[in-house]
Amino acid sequence: MSAPDPATEPWAKFSWLLATPWLVFLVFPVTGILQAPAPWWLRVFALTAVLAFAGTYLFGFITNARTPVGSARNHVILAILFVLTAPVFAVVGLDAFGMFTFPPVYAVFSQPLRRAIILAGGLVVIVATTVLLAGSPERLLYAGTITGTTLFVGLIRWIDDRHQEREVLERQLTVTAERERVARDVHDVLGHSLTVVTVKAELAERLIEADPVAAKAEIAAIRSLTREALGELRATVSGLRVARLADELTAAQEALTDAGIDADVPTDPAVVDPRHRIVVAWVLREAITNVVRHSGAGRCEVSLGSSSLVVADDGVGPGGAAEAGGLRGARERVDAAGGTLTVRPGETGGTRVEVRW
Numbered sequence: 001m002s003a004p005d006p007a008t009e010p011w012a013k014f015s016w017l018l019a020t021p022w023l024v025f026l027v028f029p030v031t032g033i034l035q036a037p038a039p040w041w042l043r044v045f046a047l048t049a050v051l052a053f054a055g056t057y058l059f060g061f062i063t064n065a066r067t068p069v070g071s072a073r074n075h076v077i078l079a080i081l082f083v084l085t086a087p088v089f090a091v092v093g094l095d096a097f098g099m100f101t102f103p104p105v106y107a108v109f110s111q112p113l114r115r116a117i118i119l120a121g122g123l124v125v126i127v128a129t130t131v132l133l134a135g136s137p138e139r140l141l142y143a144g145t146i147t148g149t150t151l152f153v154g155l156i157r158w159i160d161d162r163h164q165e166r167e168v169l170e171r172q173l174t175v176t177a178e179r180e181r182v183a184r185d186v187h188d189v190l191g192h193s194l195t196v197v198t199v200k201a202e203l204a205e206r207l208i209e210a211d212p213v214a215a216k217a218e219i220a221a222i223r224s225l226t227r228e229a230l231g232e233l234r235a236t237v238s239g240l241r242v243a244r245l246a247d248e249l250t251a252a253q254e255a256l257t258d259a260g261i262d263a264d265v266p267t268d269p270a271v272v273d274p275r276h277r278i279v280v281a282w283v284l285r286e287a288i289t290n291v292v293r294h295s296g297a298g299r300c301e302v303s304l305g306s307s308s309l310v311v312a313d314d315g316v317g318p319g320g321a322a323e324a325g326g327l328r329g330a331r332e333r334v335d336a337a338g339g340t341l342t343v344r345p346g347e348t349g350g351t352r353v354e355v356r357w
Helices: 015-035 042-060 074-085 086-110 113-133 137-210 212-237 245-256 277-295 326-336
Strands: 262-264 297-306 306-313 341-343 351-357
Touching: 015 042, 074 086, 086 137, 086 341, 113 137, 113 351, 137 212, 137 245, 137 277, 212 326, 245 262, 245 277, 262 277, 277 297, 277 306, 277 326, 277 351, 297 351, 326 341, 326 351
Parallel strands: 262 297
Antiparallel strands: 297 306, 306 351, 341 351
16 A cells, blocks of 8 residues: 655645744844845845745745655755855844744754754744844844744644654555455365365375266366356455355365264254354354364364354364364454354363354
């Protein structure tokens, strides 16, 4: 899952709207230029520099969405902003420090946040030191303005960064969950199908000399099973596969019989609440696979209820593998559907897998 293009994000596209209100601070250097006792041509030059300063500042924000944070272009824009303050200093002196509010604001959105904070801190030190040495403590307001403005927009940037990190994490979690779903479904499909194929192959091997016709039928069934498994696998990867309870009941009867296990399997899935049939089908498939593979049972009984499934055998018992492999995936399915799955020894031995809502 790919990340969204930063240039299409509303925050990136319209960040210049957030930057625009700060232009009101340019009123102070403009007023100072108009009132300064300097030659008219120098005042015009300083006013032109202020206009160029405002244009560069807005240009930087408008095009910022298409520029990586910390790029050389952003360094150049910051440098231009500082250079354009020189003519204003020549006319109004220390009052030009009012323009120092803008470079930190731009830096917060165009540089790594730590670097922007360092830049703002350096400017605060420069401004405070200069006005104190010049004997103009009233102009410390400029240092306070730089500090407050930088902290405000820095907080906005920090919140936005955390929001983007959360979105990236959510996308990663979605991808991980989908991978786990596909892995679980592939395990359920292939685990059951390959177990049945193995049992039928062993049966065909025993029958090939004693009853060639029956052996041929088992081989045909193997061919059919492998084709069905391949189709199920393709559909599972596409996220389209749905287990059908009626099919699973039939498959369970055949798998147990082929494995030489006395089977008692109901044939009517209608007794199960339709809301639960898909999950019951998945659990039945996995439980029967475990009986055939691991139980060593001579008999297996399947019981269905409106909101329940019980698979009980008389084999060796669950041992330490009660939550291994597919049963763990089955438990996840049942939990997600609001039910409970238990795996425990049966009353007379063996294993009892039970699902209830």
